[in-house]
Amino acid sequence: MAPRHIFAHAAVVLASLLLSACATRPVNPPITAVPDDKPYNFERTGKTERQKKNLVVLSFSGGGTRAAAFSYGVLEALKRTEIINTAGEKFRLLDEVDAITGVSGGSFTALSYRLYGDKLFDEYESRFLKRDVQGGLIWRGLNPFNWPALASTGWGRSEMAADYYDEILFNGVTFNDLDRKDGPFVAVSATDITSGSRVLFTPTNFDIICSELGSFRVARAAAASSAVPVVLSPLTINNYGGTCTHNLPTWTQPFLSDDNPPRPAARALERIRELRELQSGQEPYLHLVDGAVSDNLGLRGVLDIVNMLEALKEAGYKTSLDQIERMVVIVVNATSTPKTDWAHKEDAPSTLSIMVKASGVPIDRYSMEQIDLLRDTESRWRMMRILKDNPTIKGVPRNSKNPAIQYVRNSPDVKLYTINVSFAGIPDAQERAYLNQLPTTFVLEDEAVDRLRTGAQAALWNSPDFQMLIKDTGARMIELPTQDKTGASN
Numbered sequence: 001m002a003p004r005h006i007f008a009h010a011a012v013v014l015a016s017l018l019l020s021a022c023a024t025r026p027v028n029p030p031i032t033a034v035p036d037d038k039p040y041n042f043e044r045t046g047k048t049e050r051q052k053k054n055l056v057v058l059s060f061s062g063g064g065t066r067a068a069a070f071s072y073g074v075l076e077a078l079k080r081t082e083i084i085n086t087a088g089e090k091f092r093l094l095d096e097v098d099a100i101t102g103v104s105g106g107s108f109t110a111l112s113y114r115l116y117g118d119k120l121f122d123e124y125e126s127r128f129l130k131r132d133v134q135g136g137l138i139w140r141g142l143n144p145f146n147w148p149a150l151a152s153t154g155w156g157r158s159e160m161a162a163d164y165y166d167e168i169l170f171n172g173v174t175f176n177d178l179d180r181k182d183g184p185f186v187a188v189s190a191t192d193i194t195s196g197s198r199v200l201f202t203p204t205n206f207d208i209i210c211s212e213l214g215s216f217r218v219a220r221a222a223a224a225s226s227a228v229p230v231v232l233s234p235l236t237i238n239n240y241g242g243t244c245t246h247n248l249p250t251w252t253q254p255f256l257s258d259d260n261p262p263r264p265a266a267r268a269l270e271r272i273r274e275l276r277e278l279q280s281g282q283e284p285y286l287h288l289v290d291g292a293v294s295d296n297l298g299l300r301g302v303l304d305i306v307n308m309l310e311a312l313k314e315a316g317y318k319t320s321l322d323q324i325e326r327m328v329v330i331v332v333n334a335t336s337t338p339k340t341d342w343a344h345k346e347d348a349p350s351t352l353s354i355m356v357k358a359s360g361v362p363i364d365r366y367s368m369e370q371i372d373l374l375r376d377t378e379s380r381w382r383m384m385r386i387l388k389d390n391p392t393i394k395g396v397p398r399n400s401k402n403p404a405i406q407y408v409r410n411s412p413d414v415k416l417y418t419i420n421v422s423f424a425g426i427p428d429a430q431e432r433a434y435l436n437q438l439p440t441t442f443v444l445e446d447e448a449v450d451r452l453r454t455g456a457q458a459a460l461w462n463s464p465d466f467q468m469l470i471k472d473t474g475a476r477m478i479e480l481p482t483q484d485k486t487g488a489s490n
Contacts, residue, residue, distance in 0.1 A: 025154035028216055028237050033245040034207045042305060043098040043320070044184045050085065055320065056096045056328045058184075059299045060106025062226075062292030064440045067105030067334035069129050069449045073456025074332050074421055075113060076121065080457075083475040093475060096328075099185040101298040103291030105442075106332065107188035107225040111218050112169060114178050114186040128169050129449045133442035136168070137161055156233030162223035170222070175201070176214035187301055190224040190288035193234055197274045198294045199286060200301060201225075208279050209286070210244035211237070224288040234287035242281030248272070271304045299370045302329055306377055306416075314410045321412040328469060331371060332456070333422040336436045374418045384411035419466045425459035 044051065060071040078094035085091075102110030108128060113120050140146055140160055149155055166172050178186070189200045199205060201221040206213035224235040278286075291298070306327075309319045321327075387393055387408045396405050426432045435455055438448055460466055461477060469475070 024152060025159055025236060026217070026220065028206075028211045028213075030238070030240040031207075031210055031212050031244050034210075034247075036247055038203075038207070040204050042185050042187075046182065047098075050089065050091070051096060051098075052323055053325045054096050054098075054328065055324045055326070056093075056098050057302055057330070058097055058100045058110075059297055059302055059329065059331045060100065060102040060110050061297045061331075061333050061335060062104030062106060062290065062440075063334040063336065064105045064226075064442050065129060065133070065444045065449070066336065066435075066438045066440060066452060067332075068108045069444070069452035070334040070421075070456045071102070071106050071109040071332045072120075072124060072129065073453035074330065074460055075109070076453060077457040077460045077477075079118075079121070080478045081470075081475050082478045083473050085474070097184045099187065101301050102186070102188045102225070103190075103295055103298040104226045104228075105334070105440075106298055107222050107291065108165075108169070110186050110188055111178075111222055114181065114183050115170065115173060115218065117181070117183055125449070129444075130446050131168060131443075133164075133168070135443060136164055137442070140164060154236050156235075158223045158227045158232045158235040159220075161227075161232060162217065162220040162235070165219040165222055166217065170217070170219040173218050174215050175218060175221075178218065179214070188221055188225045189291040189295060189298065189301065190221075190227070190235070191291055191294040192283070192286045193229070193289045193293075194283055194287060195274075195277065196294055197278065198291070198300060199224075199237075199278075199288055205275075205278075207246055208241060208248075208275050209238075210240035210242070210246060210281075225291040227289045229289050229293070232289075234289050237286050237288065239278065239281060239283055239286050241279045241283075246279070248275065248279070271300075295370075296335065297331055297333060297370055299329075299331055299374070303370060303373060306374070310377065310381075310412060313412055314407060316406075316410055321414050324414055326415050326417065326469075326472070328417045328419065329374060330419045330421060330460070330466075331374075333371075333420060334452075336423065336438060336440070371418065371420055374416075378416040378418050381412050381414060381416050384408055385413060385415075388413075415472075417465050417469050419460070419463050419469070421456060421459045421463060421466075423455070423459070425463055426455050427458060427462055431455055431458075 043055065058071075058074070061067050063070070075094065078097065079092055081093040083091055083093060083096075100110040100113065102108075109124075112124055112128070116123060137157075137160070141150070141157060146160060150157065150160065187200050187202045189198045191197070192199050201213065201216065201224075203213055206216075220235060223232075224237075227233065227235055277283075295301070306329075309321050313319050313321050388411075393405065393408055396402065400406070423432050423435045426435070431451065435452060438444060438452070444452075
């Protein structure tokens with residue numbers, strides 16, 4: 001190469017490096033006021049009279065591509081599940097989904113379904129599930145052209161990841177773009193590493209921090225929700241809490257004014273306190289990491305809503321529980337429990353292995369407690385329905401001030417289904433063992449992706465709680481894919 005060309009090439013490289021060195025993180029804009037009567041919707045918009053009778057929520061766990069593929073398999077199964085009601089109408093169970101929560105790997109499936117709708121089933125595999133996402137991120141981190149930007153204040157590896165996610169999946173869309181589409185309400189969350197609080201990418205949460213969500217890129221929300229500590233840097237957003245005119249949502253007032261709130265309200269108060277801390281503005285910056293750190297199943301938000309609705313109804317307020325007959329919560333749990341040979345060796349495991357295990361075990365244990373709490377609520381509502389039919393309760397005058405009688409009468413007349421979809425629900429032992437050994441990464445073999453999808457469908461279909469729902473609604477599976485010996489879908 002001639003010296004003149006060498007210098008010209010060097011000049012281009014230097015100019016590129018200087019330009020990339022100017023990278024700054026996108027700053028979420030502030031707002032000045034939030035109307036006290038601003039409506040917050042947590043359900044599918046434009047529900048038909050038929051849909052108003054059911055409240056269906058999906059909760060997608062973390063776990064990298066393993067979680068993304070497993071949750072995608074559940075969506076495929078719900079697409080194939082057909083319900084025929086008493087009026088002879090046929091519709092898919094997927095069309096009844098009101099809300100989806102997601103963390104980490106599960107957030108990609110949740111946000112992508114909101115963005116693409118049924119087109120997801122044509123594009124998601126090639127654009128994300130069967131792509132070496134992890135390799136793409138590593139390549140960008142090793143590319144010298146990105147080094148100056150990575151060294152910039154506030155613009156770290158998660159911002160680089162967000163740009164990559166836009167290239168391959170989200171196309172630069174913002175939450176305003178999602179609002180213009182039909183489909184279920186979607187709430188993905190991250191964890192503020194300073195306080196440990198959950199930060200949801202929802203209008204409610206962003207109003208609390210006096211910031212505008214609409215212009216926020218969906219890819220940045222996915223990047224924050226999946227920012228595994230150490231591996232990826234925190235994604236930073238501004239907290240303007242306390243700088244705008246804003247009161248906490250009206251549904252919080254009954255809880256805050258009661259010195260001795262009932263049990264469901266007491267649990268809801270924990271989340272209200274988190275919101276008030278964010279609203280105080282004492283932390284001007286929120287450094288967001290993987291949502292699985294504070295909520296590995298994406299289920300805490302669901303529990304908050306259930307507790308809030310139950311407590312308000314027991315206090316005599318009108319809620320959506322007055323209108324629905326069934327509430328269905330499908331927890332898609334891609335948590336894996338890979339076996340080790342530690343117990344068969346005299347030498348203790350390495351420090352790194354211990355750190356990884358120690359960080360995962362408490363999260364997994366807490367996740368199971370969340371499912372148990374939801375099942376407790378399911379049992380309590382069932383018992384209250386039985387007590388309401390008791391002749392003694394029916395014989396007490398309606399104006400009775402007996403708190404126990406009022407508690408029973410104000411309890412929800414809703415049948416709650418808690419459906420836990422996990423590897424444990426897969427009938428084939430060899431398939432369970434195979435899936436349990438899959439790592440938490442953003443790259444898996446195509447075969448692994450296919451077996452996760454079909455495994456999720458089998459786990460859902462074999463769930464006793466799902467079978468009860470099928471029986472109660474008269475639903476049927478239109479098509480249940482088979483597996484060949486490799487586990488691939490046929």
